[in-house]
Amino acid sequence: MTSHPRLTHRIADATLTVTVDGAPFTGREVVVAQRDHRFLFGCTGGDLVPSTGDPNGDDPAVPQDERLASLFLELFNFATLPFYWGWFEPVRGRPETERTLALARWFKERGRLVKGHPLAWHTVTADWLKDLPTDEIAREQVARIKRETTGFAGVVDMWDVVNEVVIMPIFDKYDNGITRLCREMGRIPMVRMLFEAAREGDPSATLLLNDFDMSAAYECLIEGLLEAGVRIDALGLQSHMHQGYWGEEKTLAVIDRFARYGLPIHFTETTIVSGHLMPEDIVDLNDYQIPEWPTTPEGEARQADEIARHYRTLLSHPAVAAATYWGFTDGGWLGAPGGFVRADGTPKPAYDALRSLVKEEWWVPPTTLATDAEGRVRFSGFLGDYEVSAAGRSAVFQLEAAGEVSVAAAL
Amino acid sequence: MTSHPRLTHRIADATLTVTVDGAPFTGREVVVAQRDHRFLFGCTGGDLVPSTGDPNGDDPAVPQDERLASLFLELFNFATLPFYWGWFEPVRGRPETERTLALARWFKERGRLVKGHPLAWHTVTADWLKDLPTDEIAREQVARIKRETTGFAGVVDMWDVVNEVVIMPIFDKYDNGITRLCREMGRIPMVRMLFEAAREGDPSATLLLNDFDMSAAYECLIEGLLEAGVRIDALGLQSHMHQGYWGEEKTLAVIDRFARYGLPIHFTETTIVSGHLMPEDIVDLNDYQIPEWPTTPEGEARQADEIARHYRTLLSHPAVAAATYWGFTDGGWLGAPGGFVRADGTPKPAYDALRSLVKEEWWVPPTTLATDAEGRVRFSGFLGDYEVSAAGRSAVFQLEAAGEVSVAAAL
Numbered sequence: 001m002t003s004h005p006r007l008t009h010r011i012a013d014a015t016l017t018v019t020v021d022g023a024p025f026t027g028r029e030v031v032v033a034q035r036d037h038r039f040l041f042g043c044t045g046g047d048l049v050p051s052t053g054d055p056n057g058d059d060p061a062v063p064q065d066e067r068l069a070s071l072f073l074e075l076f077n078f079a080t081l082p083f084y085w086g087w088f089e090p091v092r093g094r095p096e097t098e099r100t101l102a103l104a105r106w107f108k109e110r111g112r113l114v115k116g117h118p119l120a121w122h123t124v125t126a127d128w129l130k131d132l133p134t135d136e137i138a139r140e141q142v143a144r145i146k147r148e149t150t151g152f153a154g155v156v157d158m159w160d161v162v163n164e165v166v167i168m169p170i171f172d173k174y175d176n177g178i179t180r181l182c183r184e185m186g187r188i189p190m191v192r193m194l195f196e197a198a199r200e201g202d203p204s205a206t207l208l209l210n211d212f213d214m215s216a217a218y219e220c221l222i223e224g225l226l227e228a229g230v231r232i233d234a235l236g237l238q239s240h241m242h243q244g245y246w247g248e249e250k251t252l253a254v255i256d257r258f259a260r261y262g263l264p265i266h267f268t269e270t271t272i273v274s275g276h277l278m279p280e281d282i283v284d285l286n287d288y289q290i291p292e293w294p295t296t297p298e299g300e301a302r303q304a305d306e307i308a309r310h311y312r313t314l315l316s317h318p319a320v321a322a323a324t325y326w327g328f329t330d331g332g333w334l335g336a337p338g339g340f341v342r343a344d345g346t347p348k349p350a351y352d353a354l355r356s357l358v359k360e361e362w363w364v365p366p367t368t369l370a371t372d373a374e375g376r377v378r379f380s381g382f383l384g385d386y387e388v389s390a391a392g393r394s395a396v397f398q399l400e401a402a403g404e405v406s407v408a409a410a411l
Numbered sequence: 412m413t414s415h416p417r418l419t420h421r422i423a424d425a426t427l428t429v430t431v432d433g434a435p436f437t438g439r440e441v442v443v444a445q446r447d448h449r450f451l452f453g454c455t456g457g458d459l460v461p462s463t464g465d466p467n468g469d470d471p472a473v474p475q476d477e478r479l480a481s482l483f484l485e486l487f488n489f490a491t492l493p494f495y496w497g498w499f500e501p502v503r504g505r506p507e508t509e510r511t512l513a514l515a516r517w518f519k520e521r522g523r524l525v526k527g528h529p530l531a532w533h534t535v536t537a538d539w540l541k542d543l544p545t546d547e548i549a550r551e552q553v554a555r556i557k558r559e560t561t562g563f564a565g566v567v568d569m570w571d572v573v574n575e576v577v578i579m580p581i582f583d584k585y586d587n588g589i590t591r592l593c594r595e596m597g598r599i600p601m602v603r604m605l606f607e608a609a610r611e612g613d614p615s616a617t618l619l620l621n622d623f624d625m626s627a628a629y630e631c632l633i634e635g636l637l638e639a640g641v642r643i644d645a646l647g648l649q650s651h652m653h654q655g656y657w658g659e660e661k662t663l664a665v666i667d668r669f670a671r672y673g674l675p676i677h678f679t680e681t682t683i684v685s686g687h688l689m690p691e692d693i694v695d696l697n698d699y700q701i702p703e704w705p706t707t708p709e710g711e712a713r714q715a716d717e718i719a720r721h722y723r724t725l726l727s728h729p730a731v732a733a734a735t736y737w738g739f740t741d742g743g744w745l746g747a748p749g750g751f752v753r754a755d756g757t758p759k760p761a762y763d764a765l766r767s768l769v770k771e772e773w774w775v776p777p778t779t780l781a782t783d784a785e786g787r788v789r790f791s792g793f794l795g796d797y798e799v800s801a802a803g804r805s806a807v808f809q810l811e812a813a814g815e816v817s818v819a820a821a822l
Contacts, residue, residue: 216624
């Protein structure tokens, strides 16, 4: 199995040459500080905004709880926002564009990459599709994708184009238009159509295929799509662990299997609960409905440990480029205590555990270094954005490749 | 679900016009009798031949036990013979062609369709492949397929070209050359290569993809192969039921899912035991190794009932064109009591149950009919080969399509 726990594939050993007005800034102290990670540490961003209960209300959907928002921004450089068609356009022709765009802009203005999830899915899809003939469902789905990818271009730069295609055509829990479309078109022609629509809508966006099925079925789907020439930018792997932490061995084995295709791997949906585990015999997690699922002190300690192990594992594999946690606060999907933050707004030990990795162990804090006779300083740091400052001036630079690199900054 | 228990899709309502020397054979009695089924009732044929213990022995591999052979021939019009590479060519360059060819000819001479199983598989494959670089494994695999499909052309008319591709590249129980080849090439390019080699070796052969994985993984694999333009003649579905009979509902649901591709469905490997069931927690059936697995009277009654239900279910779905039972006698794979015949050579109730369907309920015995003024008789019968005889002459004809058909026979 591929695992490099020392994370050397994510660390640059940098020689930074500092100049001022074109001349080497020699024999002086500078302060180097990391500003962002290249790795995408993400989380669902929708729960920063309380539901108004009125999907057509005029409230701009931006975070009101400043403390919650700042906890989020401290930890994450990447936010996934909900684009479930059934919520986004409950009434045909009346999409919820403005509320979602306001929230996306709020993240974008704070330098966060924003992903939309999902553009096509058989669950939480628009109910009104059921009344349409299949060819019209196809036209509506394509139009919807073009509308969102065009309308959010420059704000939402990444999309889960389609969610859970493996089960899509054989999903039998309830009738819906998307399952019918997928069954009639076949998986590959449908995915090709969806990706072409998204690519046309925003040629610069990063487009993902996303699934919870970690079996050979997803491998076979991916292989079929790649053989058919469908261009996929990254593979999304869900990892809802309501029934227990996967552990390092399983996680690395899964990554190895999906890394074979040479595409970046995004862990798109990770949940690790801080309460009791969901019973093992539940197959569809949605079938587990209980009135209350409390967070507990023992559960929170276990969650903190497992989250730290999980992120260490993900970063240890060179193929993983992103990790999105599913549910910043408790009580979201399934009412599970899966958040980094309790229902009362206080952070759990898991929050501190991840923060100590992202902003301490894997982070270059402001560090004073002395330039040599050629204006150079040497330091090692995680790939990402950096700032160097001295004498009241500052400049930004990036560490983009692991190993020995030379970079320059003009103060 | 698709099921037509009355089997009208397999029955012709025939008007047969009989002529003698070009003139209608009017107002006379004729005898109509079915000679064969169009549906392929198959079984593994290798256990008619006792193992010599000497794979390089000179014994021609033809059945010696005449009673066993006639029990087989009474029930089946189709035989699957073993071509496991590890048995067929244990020493590189010394294939077991003659023994296998003798057995195949024995079936062919008795009017039975013969299928070879399999041309490529990661299990029971040639051990010596492990010592080769991957590109040489590919060359050897292609050469092996061309050798067998050419060498057995006209005798073996159907092939399981490749077995269990879903798990092939991620099979991790032991090192083998075929898993390595599949992992390096990818499933679709490898299957394309294998089918092209088989098609080139015998353009008139019927070529199958075969798998035990009935999940969406096999669907995704098939969809990928069809999108990639790989020409597959029939889809093989395994159904080893050592852990219990599937039942009508599951069986029909599986068939429906794989019938979507418009290809004929072959049930390639059915086993239903007449002893205790294998425990449910066994995942790989090969892991269940016990010293003795006896057939029991209660088990035999259950097996007979389930086999009759299983064949009724298969025939009720129009997509199913063949059903091969795995192991004519007890004690084959896993030592399971899965045969139609006990270890002592006596037939079980399941034998009589299937015989009463194939040769009675679904069969037209010699039947005397009177031709009308235009030399016609009318009768209904299962699709297949027929003979009409009168006045010391006889002629053969076929019923090839269900519903009202007109056929002619010249005595």
